Amino acid sequence: MKRFLAIFLLIVFLITGGVLISREISNLLVDSSDQYYANVGAIESLKLLDARWSLIAVSTLNNPDSSFDKLADFLPAVRKLRNTLEVSSLQSSATPDVIKYQVRRFLLQIEAKEDLIEQFKSSFAIIRNSLEYFPLASHALMTKMREQGDAAATKEISEQYERITAFLQKPTEGAKVRLLIELNRMNEKVMSYPQEISIPLGNFVSHARVLVERKIQLNDILESLTNRRAIDAGDELLATYGALHAKQREYKNSEAAKGVYINLGLAVAVTLFGVYSSLLLWRKDRDFEKKLASGIEEKTEHLEDQKAESSQLLVSDNIDRNLEDMGRMAATVAHEINTPLGYLDGNLQVLHNGMKKVNSLFEGFSSLQQDINPMHDANAIKLRLENYESQLQNIQDEAMFDELPSIAEDMQEGIEQIKHVVNDLKEFTRKDRSDKDWMDLKQSIQSALKMAGAEIPESTTVKLSLSEIPKVYGAPAEINQVLINLIVNASHAISDAGRIHGMIKIETRCEKENIILSILDNGAGMDAATREKIFDPYYTTKEVGKGTGLGLAVVRRIIKDHGGRIHVKSIQGKGTNFIIVLPVKPISD
Amino acid sequence: MLRRTRKGRLILCLPIVLMASMALYAGEPLLNEPIKPIDAVVEADVEKVALGRKLFLDPILSKDSTLSCASCHDLKAGGADRGKRVSTGIKNLAGSVNSPTVYNAVLQFRQFWDGRAETLQDQADGPITNPVEMGSRWPDLLARLYAHPEYPDMFSKIYTDGITRNNVKDAIATFESTLLTVNAPFDRYLKGDDTAISKEAQRGYQLFKKYGCVSCHQGKNVGGNMYQVFGVINNYFKVRGNITESDYGRFNVTGNESDRFSFKVPSLRMAKYTPPYLHDGSQPTLLDVVNIMFRHQLGREAPVEDKKAIVSFIESLAGEHEEMK
Numbered sequence: 067m068k069r070f071l072a073i074f075l076l077i078v079f080l081i082t083g084g085v086l087i088s089r090e091i092s093n094l095l096v097d098s099s100d101q102y103y104a105n106v107g108a109i110e111s112l113k114l115l116d117a118r119w120s121l122i123a124v125s126t127l128n129n130p131d132s133s134f135d136k137l138a139d140f141l142p143a144v145r146k147l148r149n150t151l152e153v154s155s156l157q158s159s160a161t162p163d164v165i166k167y168q169v170r171r172f173l174l175q176i177e178a179k180e181d182l183i184e185q186f187k188s189s190f191a192i193i194r195n196s197l198e199y200f201p202l203a204s205h206a207l208m209t210k211m212r213e214q215g216d217a218a219a220t221k222e223i224s225e226q227y228e229r230i231t232a233f234l235q236k237p238t239e240g241a242k243v244r245l246l247i248e249l250n251r252m253n254e255k256v257m258s259y260p261q262e263i264s265i266p267l268g269n270f271v272s273h274a275r276v277l278v279e280r281k282i283q284l285n286d287i288l289e290s291l292t293n294r295r296a297i298d299a300g301d302e303l304l305a306t307y308g309a310l311h312a313k314q315r316e317y318k319n320s321e322a323a324k325g326v327y328i329n330l331g332l333a334v335a336v337t338l339f340g341v342y343s344s345l346l347l348w349r350k351d352r353d354f355e356k357k358l359a360s361g362i363e364e365k366t367e368h369l370e371d372q373k374a375e376s377s378q379l380l381v382s383d384n385i386d387r388n389l390e391d392m393g394r395m396a397a398t399v400a401h402e403i404n405t406p407l408g409y410l411d412g413n414l415q416v417l418h419n420g421m422k423k424v425n426s427l428f429e430g431f432s433s434l435q436q437d438i439n440p441m442h443d444a445n446a447i448k449l450r451l452e453n454y455e456s457q458l459q460n461i462q463d464e465a466m467f468d469e470l471p472s473i474a475e476d477m478q479e480g481i482e483q484i485k486h487v488v489n490d491l492k493e494f495t496r497k498d499r500s501d502k503d504w505m506d507l508k509q510s511i512q513s514a515l516k517m518a519g520a521e522i523p524e525s526t527t528v529k530l531s532l533s534e535i536p537k538v539y540g541a542p543a544e545i546n547q548v549l550i551n552l553i554v555n556a557s558h559a560i561s562d563a564g565r566i567h568g569m570i571k572i573e574t575r576c577e578k579e580n581i582i583l584s585i586l587d588n589g590a591g592m593d594a595a596t597r598e599k600i601f602d603p604y605y606t607t608k609e610v611g612k613g614t615g616l617g618l619a620v621v622r623r624i625i626k627d628h629g630g631r632i633h634v635k636s637i638q639g640k641g642t643n644f645i646i647v648l649p650v651k652p653i654s655d
Numbered sequence: 656m657l658r659r660t661r662k663g664r665l666i667l668c669l670p671i672v673l674m675a676s677m678a679l680y681a682g683e684p685l686l687n688e689p690i691k692p693i694d695a696v697v698e699a700d701v702e703k704v705a706l707g708r709k710l711f712l713d714p715i716l717s718k719d720s721t722l723s724c725a726s727c728h729d730l731k732a733g734g735a736d737r738g739k740r741v742s743t744g745i746k747n748l749a750g751s752v753n754s755p756t757v758y759n760a761v762l763q764f765r766q767f768w769d770g771r772a773e774t775l776q777d778q779a780d781g782p783i784t785n786p787v788e789m790g791s792r793w794p795d796l797l798a799r800l801y802a803h804p805e806y807p808d809m810f811s812k813i814y815t816d817g818i819t820r821n822n823v824k825d826a827i828a829t830f831e832s833t834l835l836t837v838n839a840p841f842d843r844y845l846k847g848d849d850t851a852i853s854k855e856a857q858r859g860y861q862l863f864k865k866y867g868c869v870s871c872h873q874g875k876n877v878g879g880n881m882y883q884v885f886g887v888i889n890n891y892f893k894v895r896g897n898i899t900e901s902d903y904g905r906f907n908v909t910g911n912e913s914d915r916f917s918f919k920v921p922s923l924r925m926a927k928y929t930p931p932y933l934h935d936g937s938q939p940t941l942l943d944v945v946n947i948m949f950r951h952q953l954g955r956e957a958p959v960e961d962k963k964a965i966v967s968f969i970e971s972l973a974g975e976h977e978e979m980k
C-alpha cells in the first residue's frame with residue numbers, strides 16, 4: 067500500500083516538478099527579441115516597398131509601353147508582410163498598446179498607399195488616352211467645321227482648345243469650374259448640329275471634360291505618391307518599439323531574471339525533495355514517515371514561498387504596465403507636439419529660402435547705390451538692373467509674398483496646438499488651483515452651459531432638472547472645468563452620431579450625504595472597451611490634434627480631489643450618462 | 656495553413672521543345688511591348704494539385720451535390736460558363752454577374768469582378784457559400800468530405816491537420832494556379848515568330864495600342880491588374896437601364912463614391928472562348944463588346960474593319976492547356 071503511495075507521489079512530484087522547471091527555463095530562454103527583430107525586419111521591408119512602389123508608379127508615367135504588372139506584383143509581398151505584422155504584434159497579447167496603436171497607424175498608411183496606387187492606375191489610364199486623342203479630336207472637329215464654312219464656330223473651338231491646353235499646363239480649381247461650365251454649355255448644343263459635326267463635337271467635349279475633371283486629381287495623386295506618411299509612421303513605430311525593447315531587455319537582465327532564477331531553484335528543490343521523500347517512503351521506514359509529514363509541511367511552506375514570489379512578479383508586472391503607460395504618454399505627447407513642429411519647421415524653411423533671395427537682392431541694390439558714381443558705365447548699370455529685375459520677377463513668380471499670410475497662419479496654428487498640449491499637461495499636474503469655498507452647483511451648471519454653448523449643436527435641447535441641493539464645498543474653477551468638459555464631450559458625441567434631435571439632460575439631486583450630478587446625452591455612445599479606458603490619461607478617440615486625451619483624466623482627478631466618484635454608463639449608438647457623486651461635507655485636506 | 660509539402664515538386668509545362676524550336680524562327684522577339692507572354696512554369700505539389708482538381712470537379716462542394724466549380728467554370732470551354740449570360744446555381748437560382756474564366760486567374764491582382772478577394776484562396780470561399788451558387792455551409796461541407804471514402808486519406812497525406820476549411824481552399828487554389836495557358840499565337844508572335852498570327856491580327860494589335868485599349872488591357876494577362884470605371888466617356892448604365900446592385904461594382908466593397916461603377920479590368924486572354932461579355936454578360940460577340948468599349952470607354956470613332964482587326968488580335972491571345980483538350 068505504501069509502495070503504491072510512494073510511486074504515486076513520485077509520479078506527481080516528477081510531473082509537477084518537470085512542468086515547473088521547464089516553465090521557468092523557458093521563461094529564462096524565451097526572449098521577445100526574436101519577435102522584435104522579425105517585426106523590425108517586416109517594418110523596414112514594408113517601408114522600402116512603400117517607397118519603391120511610388121517610384122515605379124511615377125516611372126510608368128514616362129514609359130508608354132510599360133504595363134501595370136510591375137505595380138500589381140507588389141501586392142503579394144505587401145500582403146505577406148502585413149499579415150506578419152498583424153499576427154505577431156496586433157494579435158499578440160504581449161504587445162504593448164502603444165506599439166499596437168503605432169503598428170495599426172503604420173499599416174493604415176500602407177493601405178492608403180495601396181489605394182493611391184489603384185487610383186493612379188485608373189486615373190492615369192484615362193488621362194493618358196484623352197491627352198493623346200484630344201489634339202486629334204480638336205483637329206478633326208475644326209477641319210469639319212471649316213469644310214462647313216462655319217468660321218465663327220471654328221474660332222470658338224480653337225479658342226477653347228487653347229484654354230484647355232493652358233489649363234493642362236497650369237491647372238487651378240477656378241479654371242476647372244469655369245471650363246466645365248463652358249463645356250456643359252457646348253454639350254447642350256451638340257444635338258442641334260448635323261451628324262457630321264455633332265459626333266466630332268461630342269468627342270471633343272467628352273475628352274476635354276475628362277481632362278479638365280481629372281487633371282488636378284491626377285496631380286494630387288502624384289503628389290501624394292511622393293509623401294512620406296508611411297515612412298514617417300514606420301520610423302516613429304521603429305523608434306518607440308526600439309526604445310521599449312531596450313528598456314525591456316535592461317529590465318530582464320536585472321530584476322526579472324533574478325526572480326526567474328529564484329523560481330527555478332525553488333522548483334528544482336521541490337522536485338528533489340519530493341523524489342527524496344517518495345524514495346524514503348518506498349523504504350517503509352517508520353521513522354521516515356514522521357519526516358515525511360514534516361516534509362509535506364515544508365513543501366507547503368515552499369509553495370507559500372512561491373506564492374509570495376509570484377506576487378512579487380505581479381508587482382513587477384505593474385512596473386511593466388507603468389512603463390507602458392509612460393511610453394504611451396510620451397509617444398502621444400511627442401506626436402502631438404511633433405505634428406505642429408513639422409509644419410512650423412517646413413514653413414520656416416520656405417521663409418528662410420525666400421528670405422535668402424530677398425536678401426541677396428537687397429544687398430545688390432545697396433551696393434549698386436555706392437557703385438553708381440564711380441561706375442559711370444550706363445550699360446553695365448543697365449545690365450545689373452536687368453539682372454535685379456529678373457531676380458525680382460523670380461521672387462514674384464514663386465508667389466512667396468502671396469503665401470506669407472497663410473504661412474504665418476499655419477505657423478500660428480502650430481504654436482497654438484503646442485500651447486494647447488502644454489496647457490493640458492500643466493492642467494493635469496496642477497494641484498494649487500484648488501481654492502475651495504462653499505459654492506452653488508446650480509450656478510456653476512448655468513455658467514458652464516454658457517461657456518460650452520458654442521460647442522452644443524443647434525438642434526440640441528438641453529433639459530435641466532435641478533432640484534434644491536445644498537451648497538458644495540469645492541473649488542469653483544475646477545468644478546466648472548469638469549462641467550464644461552462633460553458638456554463639450556456630450557455635444558461632440560451628439561454631432562458624431564449625426565442626431566437631428568440631440569438631447570443633453572443635466573440633473574442634480576441629493577441622496578443621503580451626497581449630491582448626485584448626472585449628465586446624459588443621446589450621442590454616439592461607446593463600446594465597453596472604450597468605456598474602460600476613457601479615464602486613462604492620453605486615451606483619446608478624437609482625431610490627432612483635436613484632443614490630448616487628458617480631459618476625462620483631469621475630470622476624474624478633480625472629482626477625486628473633492629472626495630467624490632465619477633461613473634459612466636454608455637450604450638454604443640444610444641448615448642452616454644456620466645454620474646458624479648460629491649459628498650456634501652467637505653473632506654479634510 | 657499553407658504548408659510546403661515534402662513531396663517532390665513538379666515543374667509543369669516547361670516548354671523546352673518550344674524553346675528549342677524558337678531558335679528556328681527568324682524574327683526578333685518583341686521585348687518592349689505593354690503585353691508580355693505567359694511563361695507557365697508553375698511549381699506545385701503534384702498531390703495537392705490532384706486533390707485540388709478532384710475538389711474542383713466534384714459536386715460534393717454544393718449543398719445538394721448538384722454543382723461543382725467546373726459546372727460554371729468549364730475547363731473544356733475556356734474556363735467559363737458555355738455562353739450563359741449569368742450562371743445557374745443550386746435550385747436553379749440565377750447568379751448576378753457573368754462567370755469569368757478560371758484560366759490564368761492566378762495572374763489577376765485580385766479576384767471577382769469587384770476585386771473583393773485578395774487571393775484565389777479567399778475567392779474559393781465565395782461561390783461555395785453563396786446561397787445562389789453552391790449554397791454550402793462549411794461545417795456541413797467538411798462533414799460530407801469526412802464521410803467520403805477518399806478525401807480523408809488524400810487530405811491527411813498532404814496536410815497535417817487534415818480536412819479543414821483552409822486546406823480545402825488551399826488545394827483548390829493550388830490547382831487553379833496551374834491553369835495557365837501557354838503557347839498562344841500572340842505570345843509566339845511576341846517571341847519572334849512573325850507567322851504565328853495573321854497580318855490582320857498584327858494590324859489589330861497596332862490598332863489596339865493606337866486607340867488606347869492597351870491603357871487598361873496590358874501586362875501578361877492583357878487586363879486583370881487594375882480597376883477602371885465603366886463609362887469613362889459615356890454612361891453605359893444610363894443607356895442599358897435597369898441598374899442592379901452588382902452594377903455598382905467596387906463601390907459594393909469600399910463604399911467610396913468614386914468606386915461606383917468601377918470594376919476589375921477583365922483579362923482578354925481567353926476572351927475568344929468565353930462569350931458573352933461584360934460583367935452583365937450582355938454582349939454576345941467580341942465585335943459587340945469592342946463597339947461598347949469604343950463608345951463608353953474610349954469615346955472614339957473607328958471604321959468597322961479596324962474593330963474586326965482588333966477582334967482577330969484578341970482571338971490570338973488564347974493559349975493552350977492540357978485541361979482544354
